[in-house]
Each structure stands twice: as structure tokens, then as C-alpha cells.
Amino acid sequence: MTETPLLRPIGRRLFLGLSALGAGSLLFGHAVTGGDGEPGLLADLIGQNGFRIYTVAPIPTFDPATWRLALDGLVGRPLSLSYADLLAQPSVEQRGTFHCVTGWSVPNLVWQGVPLRALLDTVSPKPDAKAVVLYSSDGAYTDSLTLDQALTPDVLLAYNMNGQPLPLNQGLPVRLIVPEMYGYKSVKWVNRIELAPSAIDGYWEVRGYDRDAYLDKSGSRAPA
Amino acid sequence: MEPDGDLGLVLRFNRTQRAVHWLHAGGFVLALLSGLALLVGAAEELIGHRFVLRVIHIGAGLTFALAPLLAARLGDWHSIRADFRAAQWWDAEDRRFFAITDDSGGSRAGRFNAGQKANLMFTAAATLFFLISGAIMWQYFRFDRALVQNAGMLHDTLTFTILVVWLGHLWYALVNPRTRHSMRGMLSGYVDRSWAASVHPRWLGQPNASSAAEMKIDRAAKQEGGL
Numbered sequence: 001m002t003e004t005p006l007l008r009p010i011g012r013r014l015f016l017g018l019s020a021l022g023a024g025s026l027l028f029g030h031a032v033t034g035g036d037g038e039p040g041l042l043a044d045l046i047g048q049n050g051f052r053i054y055t056v057a058p059i060p061t062f063d064p065a066t067w068r069l070a071l072d073g074l075v076g077r078p079l080s081l082s083y084a085d086l087l088a089q090p091s092v093e094q095r096g097t098f099h100c101v102t103g104w105s106v107p108n109l110v111w112q113g114v115p116l117r118a119l120l121d122t123v124s125p126k127p128d129a130k131a132v133v134l135y136s137s138d139g140a141y142t143d144s145l146t147l148d149q150a151l152t153p154d155v156l157l158a159y160n161m162n163g164q165p166l167p168l169n170q171g172l173p174v175r176l177i178v179p180e181m182y183g184y185k186s187v188k189w190v191n192r193i194e195l196a197p198s199a200i201d202g203y204w205e206v207r208g209y210d211r212d213a214y215l216d217k218s219g220s221r222a223p224a
Numbered sequence: 225m226e227p228d229g230d231l232g233l234v235l236r237f238n239r240t241q242r243a244v245h246w247l248h249a250g251g252f253v254l255a256l257l258s259g260l261a262l263l264v265g266a267a268e269e270l271i272g273h274r275f276v277l278r279v280i281h282i283g284a285g286l287t288f289a290l291a292p293l294l295a296a297r298l299g300d301w302h303s304i305r306a307d308f309r310a311a312q313w314w315d316a317e318d319r320r321f322f323a324i325t326d327d328s329g330g331s332r333a334g335r336f337n338a339g340q341k342a343n344l345m346f347t348a349a350a351t352l353f354f355l356i357s358g359a360i361m362w363q364y365f366r367f368d369r370a371l372v373q374n375a376g377m378l379h380d381t382l383t384f385t386i387l388v389v390w391l392g393h394l395w396y397a398l399v400n401p402r403t404r405h406s407m408r409g410m411l412s413g414y415v416d417r418s419w420a421a422s423v424h425p426r427w428l429g430q431p432n433a434s435s436a437a438e439m440k441i442d443r444a445a446k447q448e449g450g451l
């Protein structure tokens with residue numbers, strides 16, 4: 001060591017450069033990927049049809065012969081539908097993007113199913129019914145909407161996705177779709193819909209998620 | 225001057241440096257495993273308990289990012305700072321390290337070679353952005369959807385990038401015959417002096433590496449005007 005080597009802050013520049021990349025992608029990433037986002041890296045490897053499969057309990061089995069969907073609680077006329085009954089209801093098709101709170105989205109989905117509003121009309125909610133609680137047949141997952149939210153025309157009980165019955169791990173036979181809210185409101189494997197005096201905290205809301213799941217933080221409804 | 229070939233041991237990592245490393249490493253492995261279980265649909269269908277995984281993951285992530293800082297604060301803060309400084313400031317030998325045209329048999333490393341310095345700087349930046357993007361995903365309801373979406377994509381990108389860098393790190397620490405002796409330093413604190421003399425020749429010349437490094441940095445900072 002005869003001479004003092006000249007030191008340059010190359011490591012520091014590496015740190016700052018990487019930090020600039022990170023901050024840039026946080027602030028402007030959506031400008032590159034488009035407003036609807038994208039399923040993320042390696043989407044097909046880690047998920048299915050662009051979805052990542054999230055479950056909180058073992059996936060329930062489905063037997064079309066014995067499966068029932070119950071509508072009960074504060075209603076004038078409780079209802080219990082078989083799978084065939086559900087498919088026989090007047091149905092609608094709507095296109096939408098599915099957004100998850102962990103940052104992935106699936107654009108251009110075509111859902112087919114029965115508007116929740118139509119089923120609620122047939123059971124005649126009592127005047128003190130102010131909310132709808134949805135139960136999943138996995139025995140663990142629940143969530144709720146206020147009655148006003150549930151009556152929004154595009155809230156759907158969907159049984160087909162892109163022309164096919166839902167895959168088992170995506171809610172077969174029927175899942176809720178709430179286009180204006182994050183995916184955790186869209187309960188999979190729905191088998192009971194209860195009219196209640198007020199909204200409850202669902203599975204994730206008990207665990208820290210927000211009861212208001214609007215994608216648009218102003219809480220206002222985008223035109224359907 | 226330290227004579228080469230002396231078979232004694234020399235202290236490479238003190239207790240604080242080892243605690244910082246292993247808290248970071250332990251948090252990392254647990255965050256990686258729980259994160260991959262959260263990510264890969266098939267794994268989660270087997271395990272099922274997304275909430276439990278999420279709690280484990282956030283706990284592991286916070287350990288990965290913050291426990292080393294706490295350990296450094298409670299222990300020998302000075303030695304940690306000195307290593308971070310050493311990784312920021314590169315001398316001519318460090319700059320030569322990555323030169324492809326170098327036919328002189330490689331550069332003569334000090335306490336850390338330039339690859340180790342780059343690894344430390346990359347890891348520091350990655351940790352910071354795992355923490356930021358993870359916190360946004362955790363508290364998603366406080367933020368715009370665009371930011372949540374960007375945070376999710378950044379978190380994924382960081383996972384794949386750090387996985388590659390980590391595999392390289394493991395190769396040098398466990399497999400590569402010339403460097404794997406360094407694992408002993410991270411476990412017991414001590415390495416063979418002869419190994420240090422051959423792999424980190426310019427480190428042994430500096431009995432008190434950190435203060436020597438700081439003197440040089442002061443001088444360099446004056447010459448370069450900071451950045």
C-alpha cells in the first residue's frame with residue numbers, strides 16, 4: 001500500500017440508483033402497465049386465468065344434486081334454490097376487471113349470472129333489513145354489504161366466467177361479483193345470503209381490512 | 225504489518241455484525257417461504273389458512289427489515305456503520321473487480337471485495353423497498369388503487385430479483401471452494417489468517433479497518449465534494 005487509493009461513492013450510487021428505480025415504479029408503474037394493471041409476473045405459473053387463488057380454509061366440494069343456496073333472515077319469503085333453479089333464473093352478462101388488494105388485476109372478464117337485486121326482490125326484505133351478509137360454503141369466509149350496495153344493478157351472483165362454469169378454486173358453483181369493490185368483497189362458494197339489520201365485519205374486516213372496499217377512495221359510485 | 229501464512233485466527237465479524245446478519249437472514253427465509261405460499265395458488269390451496277400465512281409473513285418481513293437495525297443500535301453500532309461505509313466507497317481495486325478485460329488474476333480485495341459491496345448495497349435498497357411496498361399492501365385501504373397495484377408489482381419483482389442474488393450469495397458462502405471458508409467467520413466470528421491473507425489481502429494490512437476507512441473517506445469526500 002504505497003499510495004492512498006482514491007475512493008469513489010460507487011456503492012452509494014448503486015443504492016441511490018436502485019432506490020430511484022423503486023420509487024419510480026411505485027409512483028409511475030401504473031403509467032407503464034396501464035390503468036387496469038396486469039396480473040403480474042409469471043401470472044400463469046402462480047395462478048390461473050390471471051387470477052391468484054386465495055383461500056382461507058380448505059376448498060369446499062360441490063355436488064350439483066345436493067347443493068342449495070339459501071336466502072333468509074329478515075325476509076318476507078325465505079328462499080332455497082338448487083343449482084338447477086339458479087341456472088333457470090333470468091341471467092345477465094357483464095364485462096369487468098377484477099382487482100385484488102395485493103396489487104394484481106384481471107381485465108376483460110365476462111361474468112354471467114343473476115343480479116343479486118333480482119333475488120332480493122323475490123324474497124321481499126323486511127323494512128328493518130339494512131344489510132346483506134354472504135356466507136361461503138368453506139365454513140369460514142363471510143362478508144357483508146349494506147342493502148343499498150347490494151341493490152346496485154351490477155352486483156352479480158356469477159356462475160360463469162368467460163363462458164365457462166367457475167373453476168372449483170374460484171368459487172364453483174357461484175360467487176359474488178362487486179365490480180366497484182376490491183375482490184375480497186366478492187365472496188366465493190356462496191351458499192347463504194342473510195338479510196340483517198346492519199352490516200357486519202366479514203372475515204378480512206375482522207382481521208384489519210376496511211369494511212368500505214370501494215376501489216375509488218371517494219366512495220362514490222362509478223357509473224355502471 | 226501482519227505476516228502472511230500465520231495459521232492463527234483473526235476476528236472477522238463481531239457479535240453485533242453476526243446478530244445483524246442472522247436476524248436479517250432468518251427473517252428473509254421465513255418471509256420468502258411464507259411469501260411464496262401466499263403467492264402460489266397451489267401451495268395455498270394445500271395450506272388454506274391465508275390469514276395465518278399473512279400474519280407470519282408480515283412478522284417475518286418486519287424481522288427481516290427492522291430487527292437488524294435494532295440489534296445494531298443495541299450493539300456495536302460503530303462497526304455496522306463502518307461496514308456500510310466501506311460498501312459505499314470503492315477504490316481503484318474495487319472498480320477493477322468487475323472489469324471483464326482484467327487479465328491480472330483479479331483485484332486485491334480489502335475487508336470486502338466489490339461483489340460483496342454491491343451485494344450489501346443491493347440488499348439494503350431491496351430491504352427498504354420490501355418494507356415500503358409491503359407496508360402499502362398491508363395498509364392498502366389508506367392508499368389509491370394505483371399505488372397499491374404498483375406496490376404489489378414492485379414486491380413481486382423484488383422477490384424474484386432477490387431470489388437470484390440470494391442464490392449467488394449462497395453459492396459463494398457454501399459451495400465455492402475459494403470463498404466458502406467465510407461462512408466460518410459468520411458463524412464463529414473468526415477466520416483463518418492465511419485464508420484472509422489470500423482472499424482479502426488488503427484487509428489484514430489494516431489492524432483497525434474501520435478507522436482507516438474513515439480517514440480515507442474524509443479525504444475522498446474533500447476531493448470529490450460528497451457525491
Ligand code: HEM
Nearest residue numbers: 102255256259260262263285286289354355358359361362
Ligand atoms: C420487509 C417487510 C415486508 C412486509 C411488511 C411485507 C408485507 C407483505 C404483505 C402485506 C403482503 C400481502 C399479503 C396479503 O395481503 O395477502 C405480502 C405479500 C408477499 N410478500 Fe411480502 N413483505 C415483506 C417482505 C418480503 C420479503 C423479504 C419477501 C421475499 C423474499 C416477500 C415476498 C412476498 C410475496 C412473494 C408475496 C405474495 C404476493 C401476492 O400474493 O400477491 N415479502 N408481503
